[in-house]
Amino acid sequence: MTETTTQTTGLEAVTAMDEAAVRRNDRAYVFHSWSAQAKIDPLPIASAEGSYFTDYEGRRYLDFSSQLVNVNIGYQHPRLVTAIQEQAARLTTISPAFANDARSEAARMIVEVAPATMDKVFFTNGGADANENAVRMARLHTGRQKVLAAYRSYHGATAGAITLTGDPRRWGSEPAQPGVVHYWGPYLYRSAFHATTQEQECERALQHLRDTLMVEGAHTVAAIILETVVGTNGILVPPDGYLAGVREICDEHGIVMIADEVMSGFGRCGEWFAIDHWGVAPDLISFAKGVNSGYVPIGGVVISGDIAATFDDTSYPGGLTYSGHPLACASAVASMTIFKDEGILENARHLGSVIGPELEALAADHPSVGETRGLGVFWALELVKDRETREPLVPYNAAGAAAGPMNEFAAACKERGLWPFTHFNRTHVVPPCTTTEAEVREGLAVLDEALKVADSYSTGS
Incomplete structure (x- = not known):
């Protein structure tokens, strides 16, 4: 009788890993870009679909970053x-x-x-x-x-x-x-x-x-x-x-x-x-x-x-x-x-016609918003301490404690299930081009709440 040997791809061990194992291997073996290695703790991601990604605890995040502003077609598009x-x-x-x-x-x-x-x-x-x-x-x-x-x-x-x-x-x-x-x-x-x-x-x-x-x-x-x-x-x-x-x-x-x-x-x-x-x-x-x-x-x-x-x-x-x-x-x-x-360019233009006015409305309600600007699904809010002087919410290239207000703002977004793209004193609104209008409004509602954190640092009117 011939013995049958089943060969595997080796991916079984990968798909069987839990969050703790992913974190352990990451900390032990992965060298991350643009980072002080001992000061970071990357969030392990289990899956993603459409405009959302999900961690190992099952928490979904609406992605307003498109990762590095590149997941234009959304996650896991079947075609x-x-x-x-x-x-x-x-x-x-x-x-x-x-x-x-x-x-x-x-x-x-x-x-x-x-x-x-x-x-x-x-x-x-x-x-x-x-x-x-x-x-x-x-x-x-x-x-x-x-x-x-x-x-x-x-x-x-x-x-x-x-x-x-x-x-x-x-x-x-x-x-x-x-x-x-x-x-x-x-x-x-x-x-x-x-x-x-x-x-x-x-x-x-x-x-x-x-x-x-x-x-x-x-x-x-x-x-x-x-x-x-x-x-x-x-x-x-x-x-x-x-x-x-x-x-x-x-x-x-x-x-x-x-x-x-x-x-x-x-x-x-x-x-x-x-x-x-x-x-x-x-x-x-x-x-x-x-x-x-x-x-x-x-x-x-x-x-x-x-x-x-x-x-x-x-x-x-x-x-x-x-x-x-x-x-x-x-x-x-x-x-x-x-x-x-699927008319994705047209959807991006439509989303721009929604995002622009909605960001202007946020600016009217939040003294920490100095300016909004963008096109399509490529937008930014510039956050400031004082609208009159235009002093940034955090200094140029801020790090450590100096970056605290922006870090607190980002944390407030994540706590509410929104993953932001922040850089210096700005938060960018850059979801996938396939995002629906309802999803965009969901994310903007989270921004509305999170901006209250930035407002608490405002020294102007």
Whole structure:
């Protein structure tokens, strides 16, 4: 008689783990990003569906963070999960040197929804290496080395991308790579230009950019990179005319315009790409997690015809083992198909028409709210101690006890079943693009209660 041996995948031990085991292994073996390891205690998550995730005690949280502002299609979308399973059964991996149907179709679909000047897609593993490669392309295309990047920006944590970044996450990696010059972008509420209207802010921010180019030497600058709508650093929506003005400046000096849409793209602002809201066509667009909601790691650069032509007869000196990975590309194809079939862009725009007025109503009731701003499902409330002076609720880059008021506010949200996205003195309202209006109102009602914590620190009227 032949003995039958049942082989397992090894996942049985994983699925059998309880919360205590997850915490124990995490503490013992996992090194977490952006964290002092001894001071954190990550919450173990057991499952997720739609706009909610659930811990091991069965408590559900309405996700107003979309994790890292990327779960645009919601958790465990059945069609997207099935597409990944079907692709895994058919072809799990293949070198970028080969043509692959999933990669080719994903590229075609992305180019189809990009501005008309865009012709090709170079796939990466995520947003940081997308920005790294965008800058490399710009430098090779122009033969120049300098890159202008904005303060109050985040472009990734690899060596080049963190150099581009204009917030404190860059500090620990300095001295940084040479050739990057930072400039101030528009932000009327805390204007670097002493502007009092959006029109003034736009005009003065563009003049500042021109002045920076003058003293740096525009002929030495390869690219200007910007987040179309600034993400983690405050959901800073540019004033009308600003992006068109940057485009004009780039054209005038032969500079490549790079739009970082890693966070703002694929429905987050109610469009395929946020830049469509202003009808401007950059030379390069970096994208990543939003294209497939992070179900499988993916990123990329959408490339204009002019820049792609630079490499028709000259090799592009860059590549990644997982560039255009079949599982990732199949998930991107499925995600974009779902976006079209289920009207997700339209839902994002509708949610924006709900969130905006409701946040204004919250601002009227809570003295801790200094300003609200956003588009689609990409919004922020700026929390202050005093509306008149605009003193932030917590200092810039606050940590420890100095961050207490924001930590208390976040805890109040979580106690009520809402998971917020907070950064410095802001809370962001960035649920999945598939969230229902009823779910949005549920979350806003929690914010209404939690803001009373922030109000208790208010010193103004």
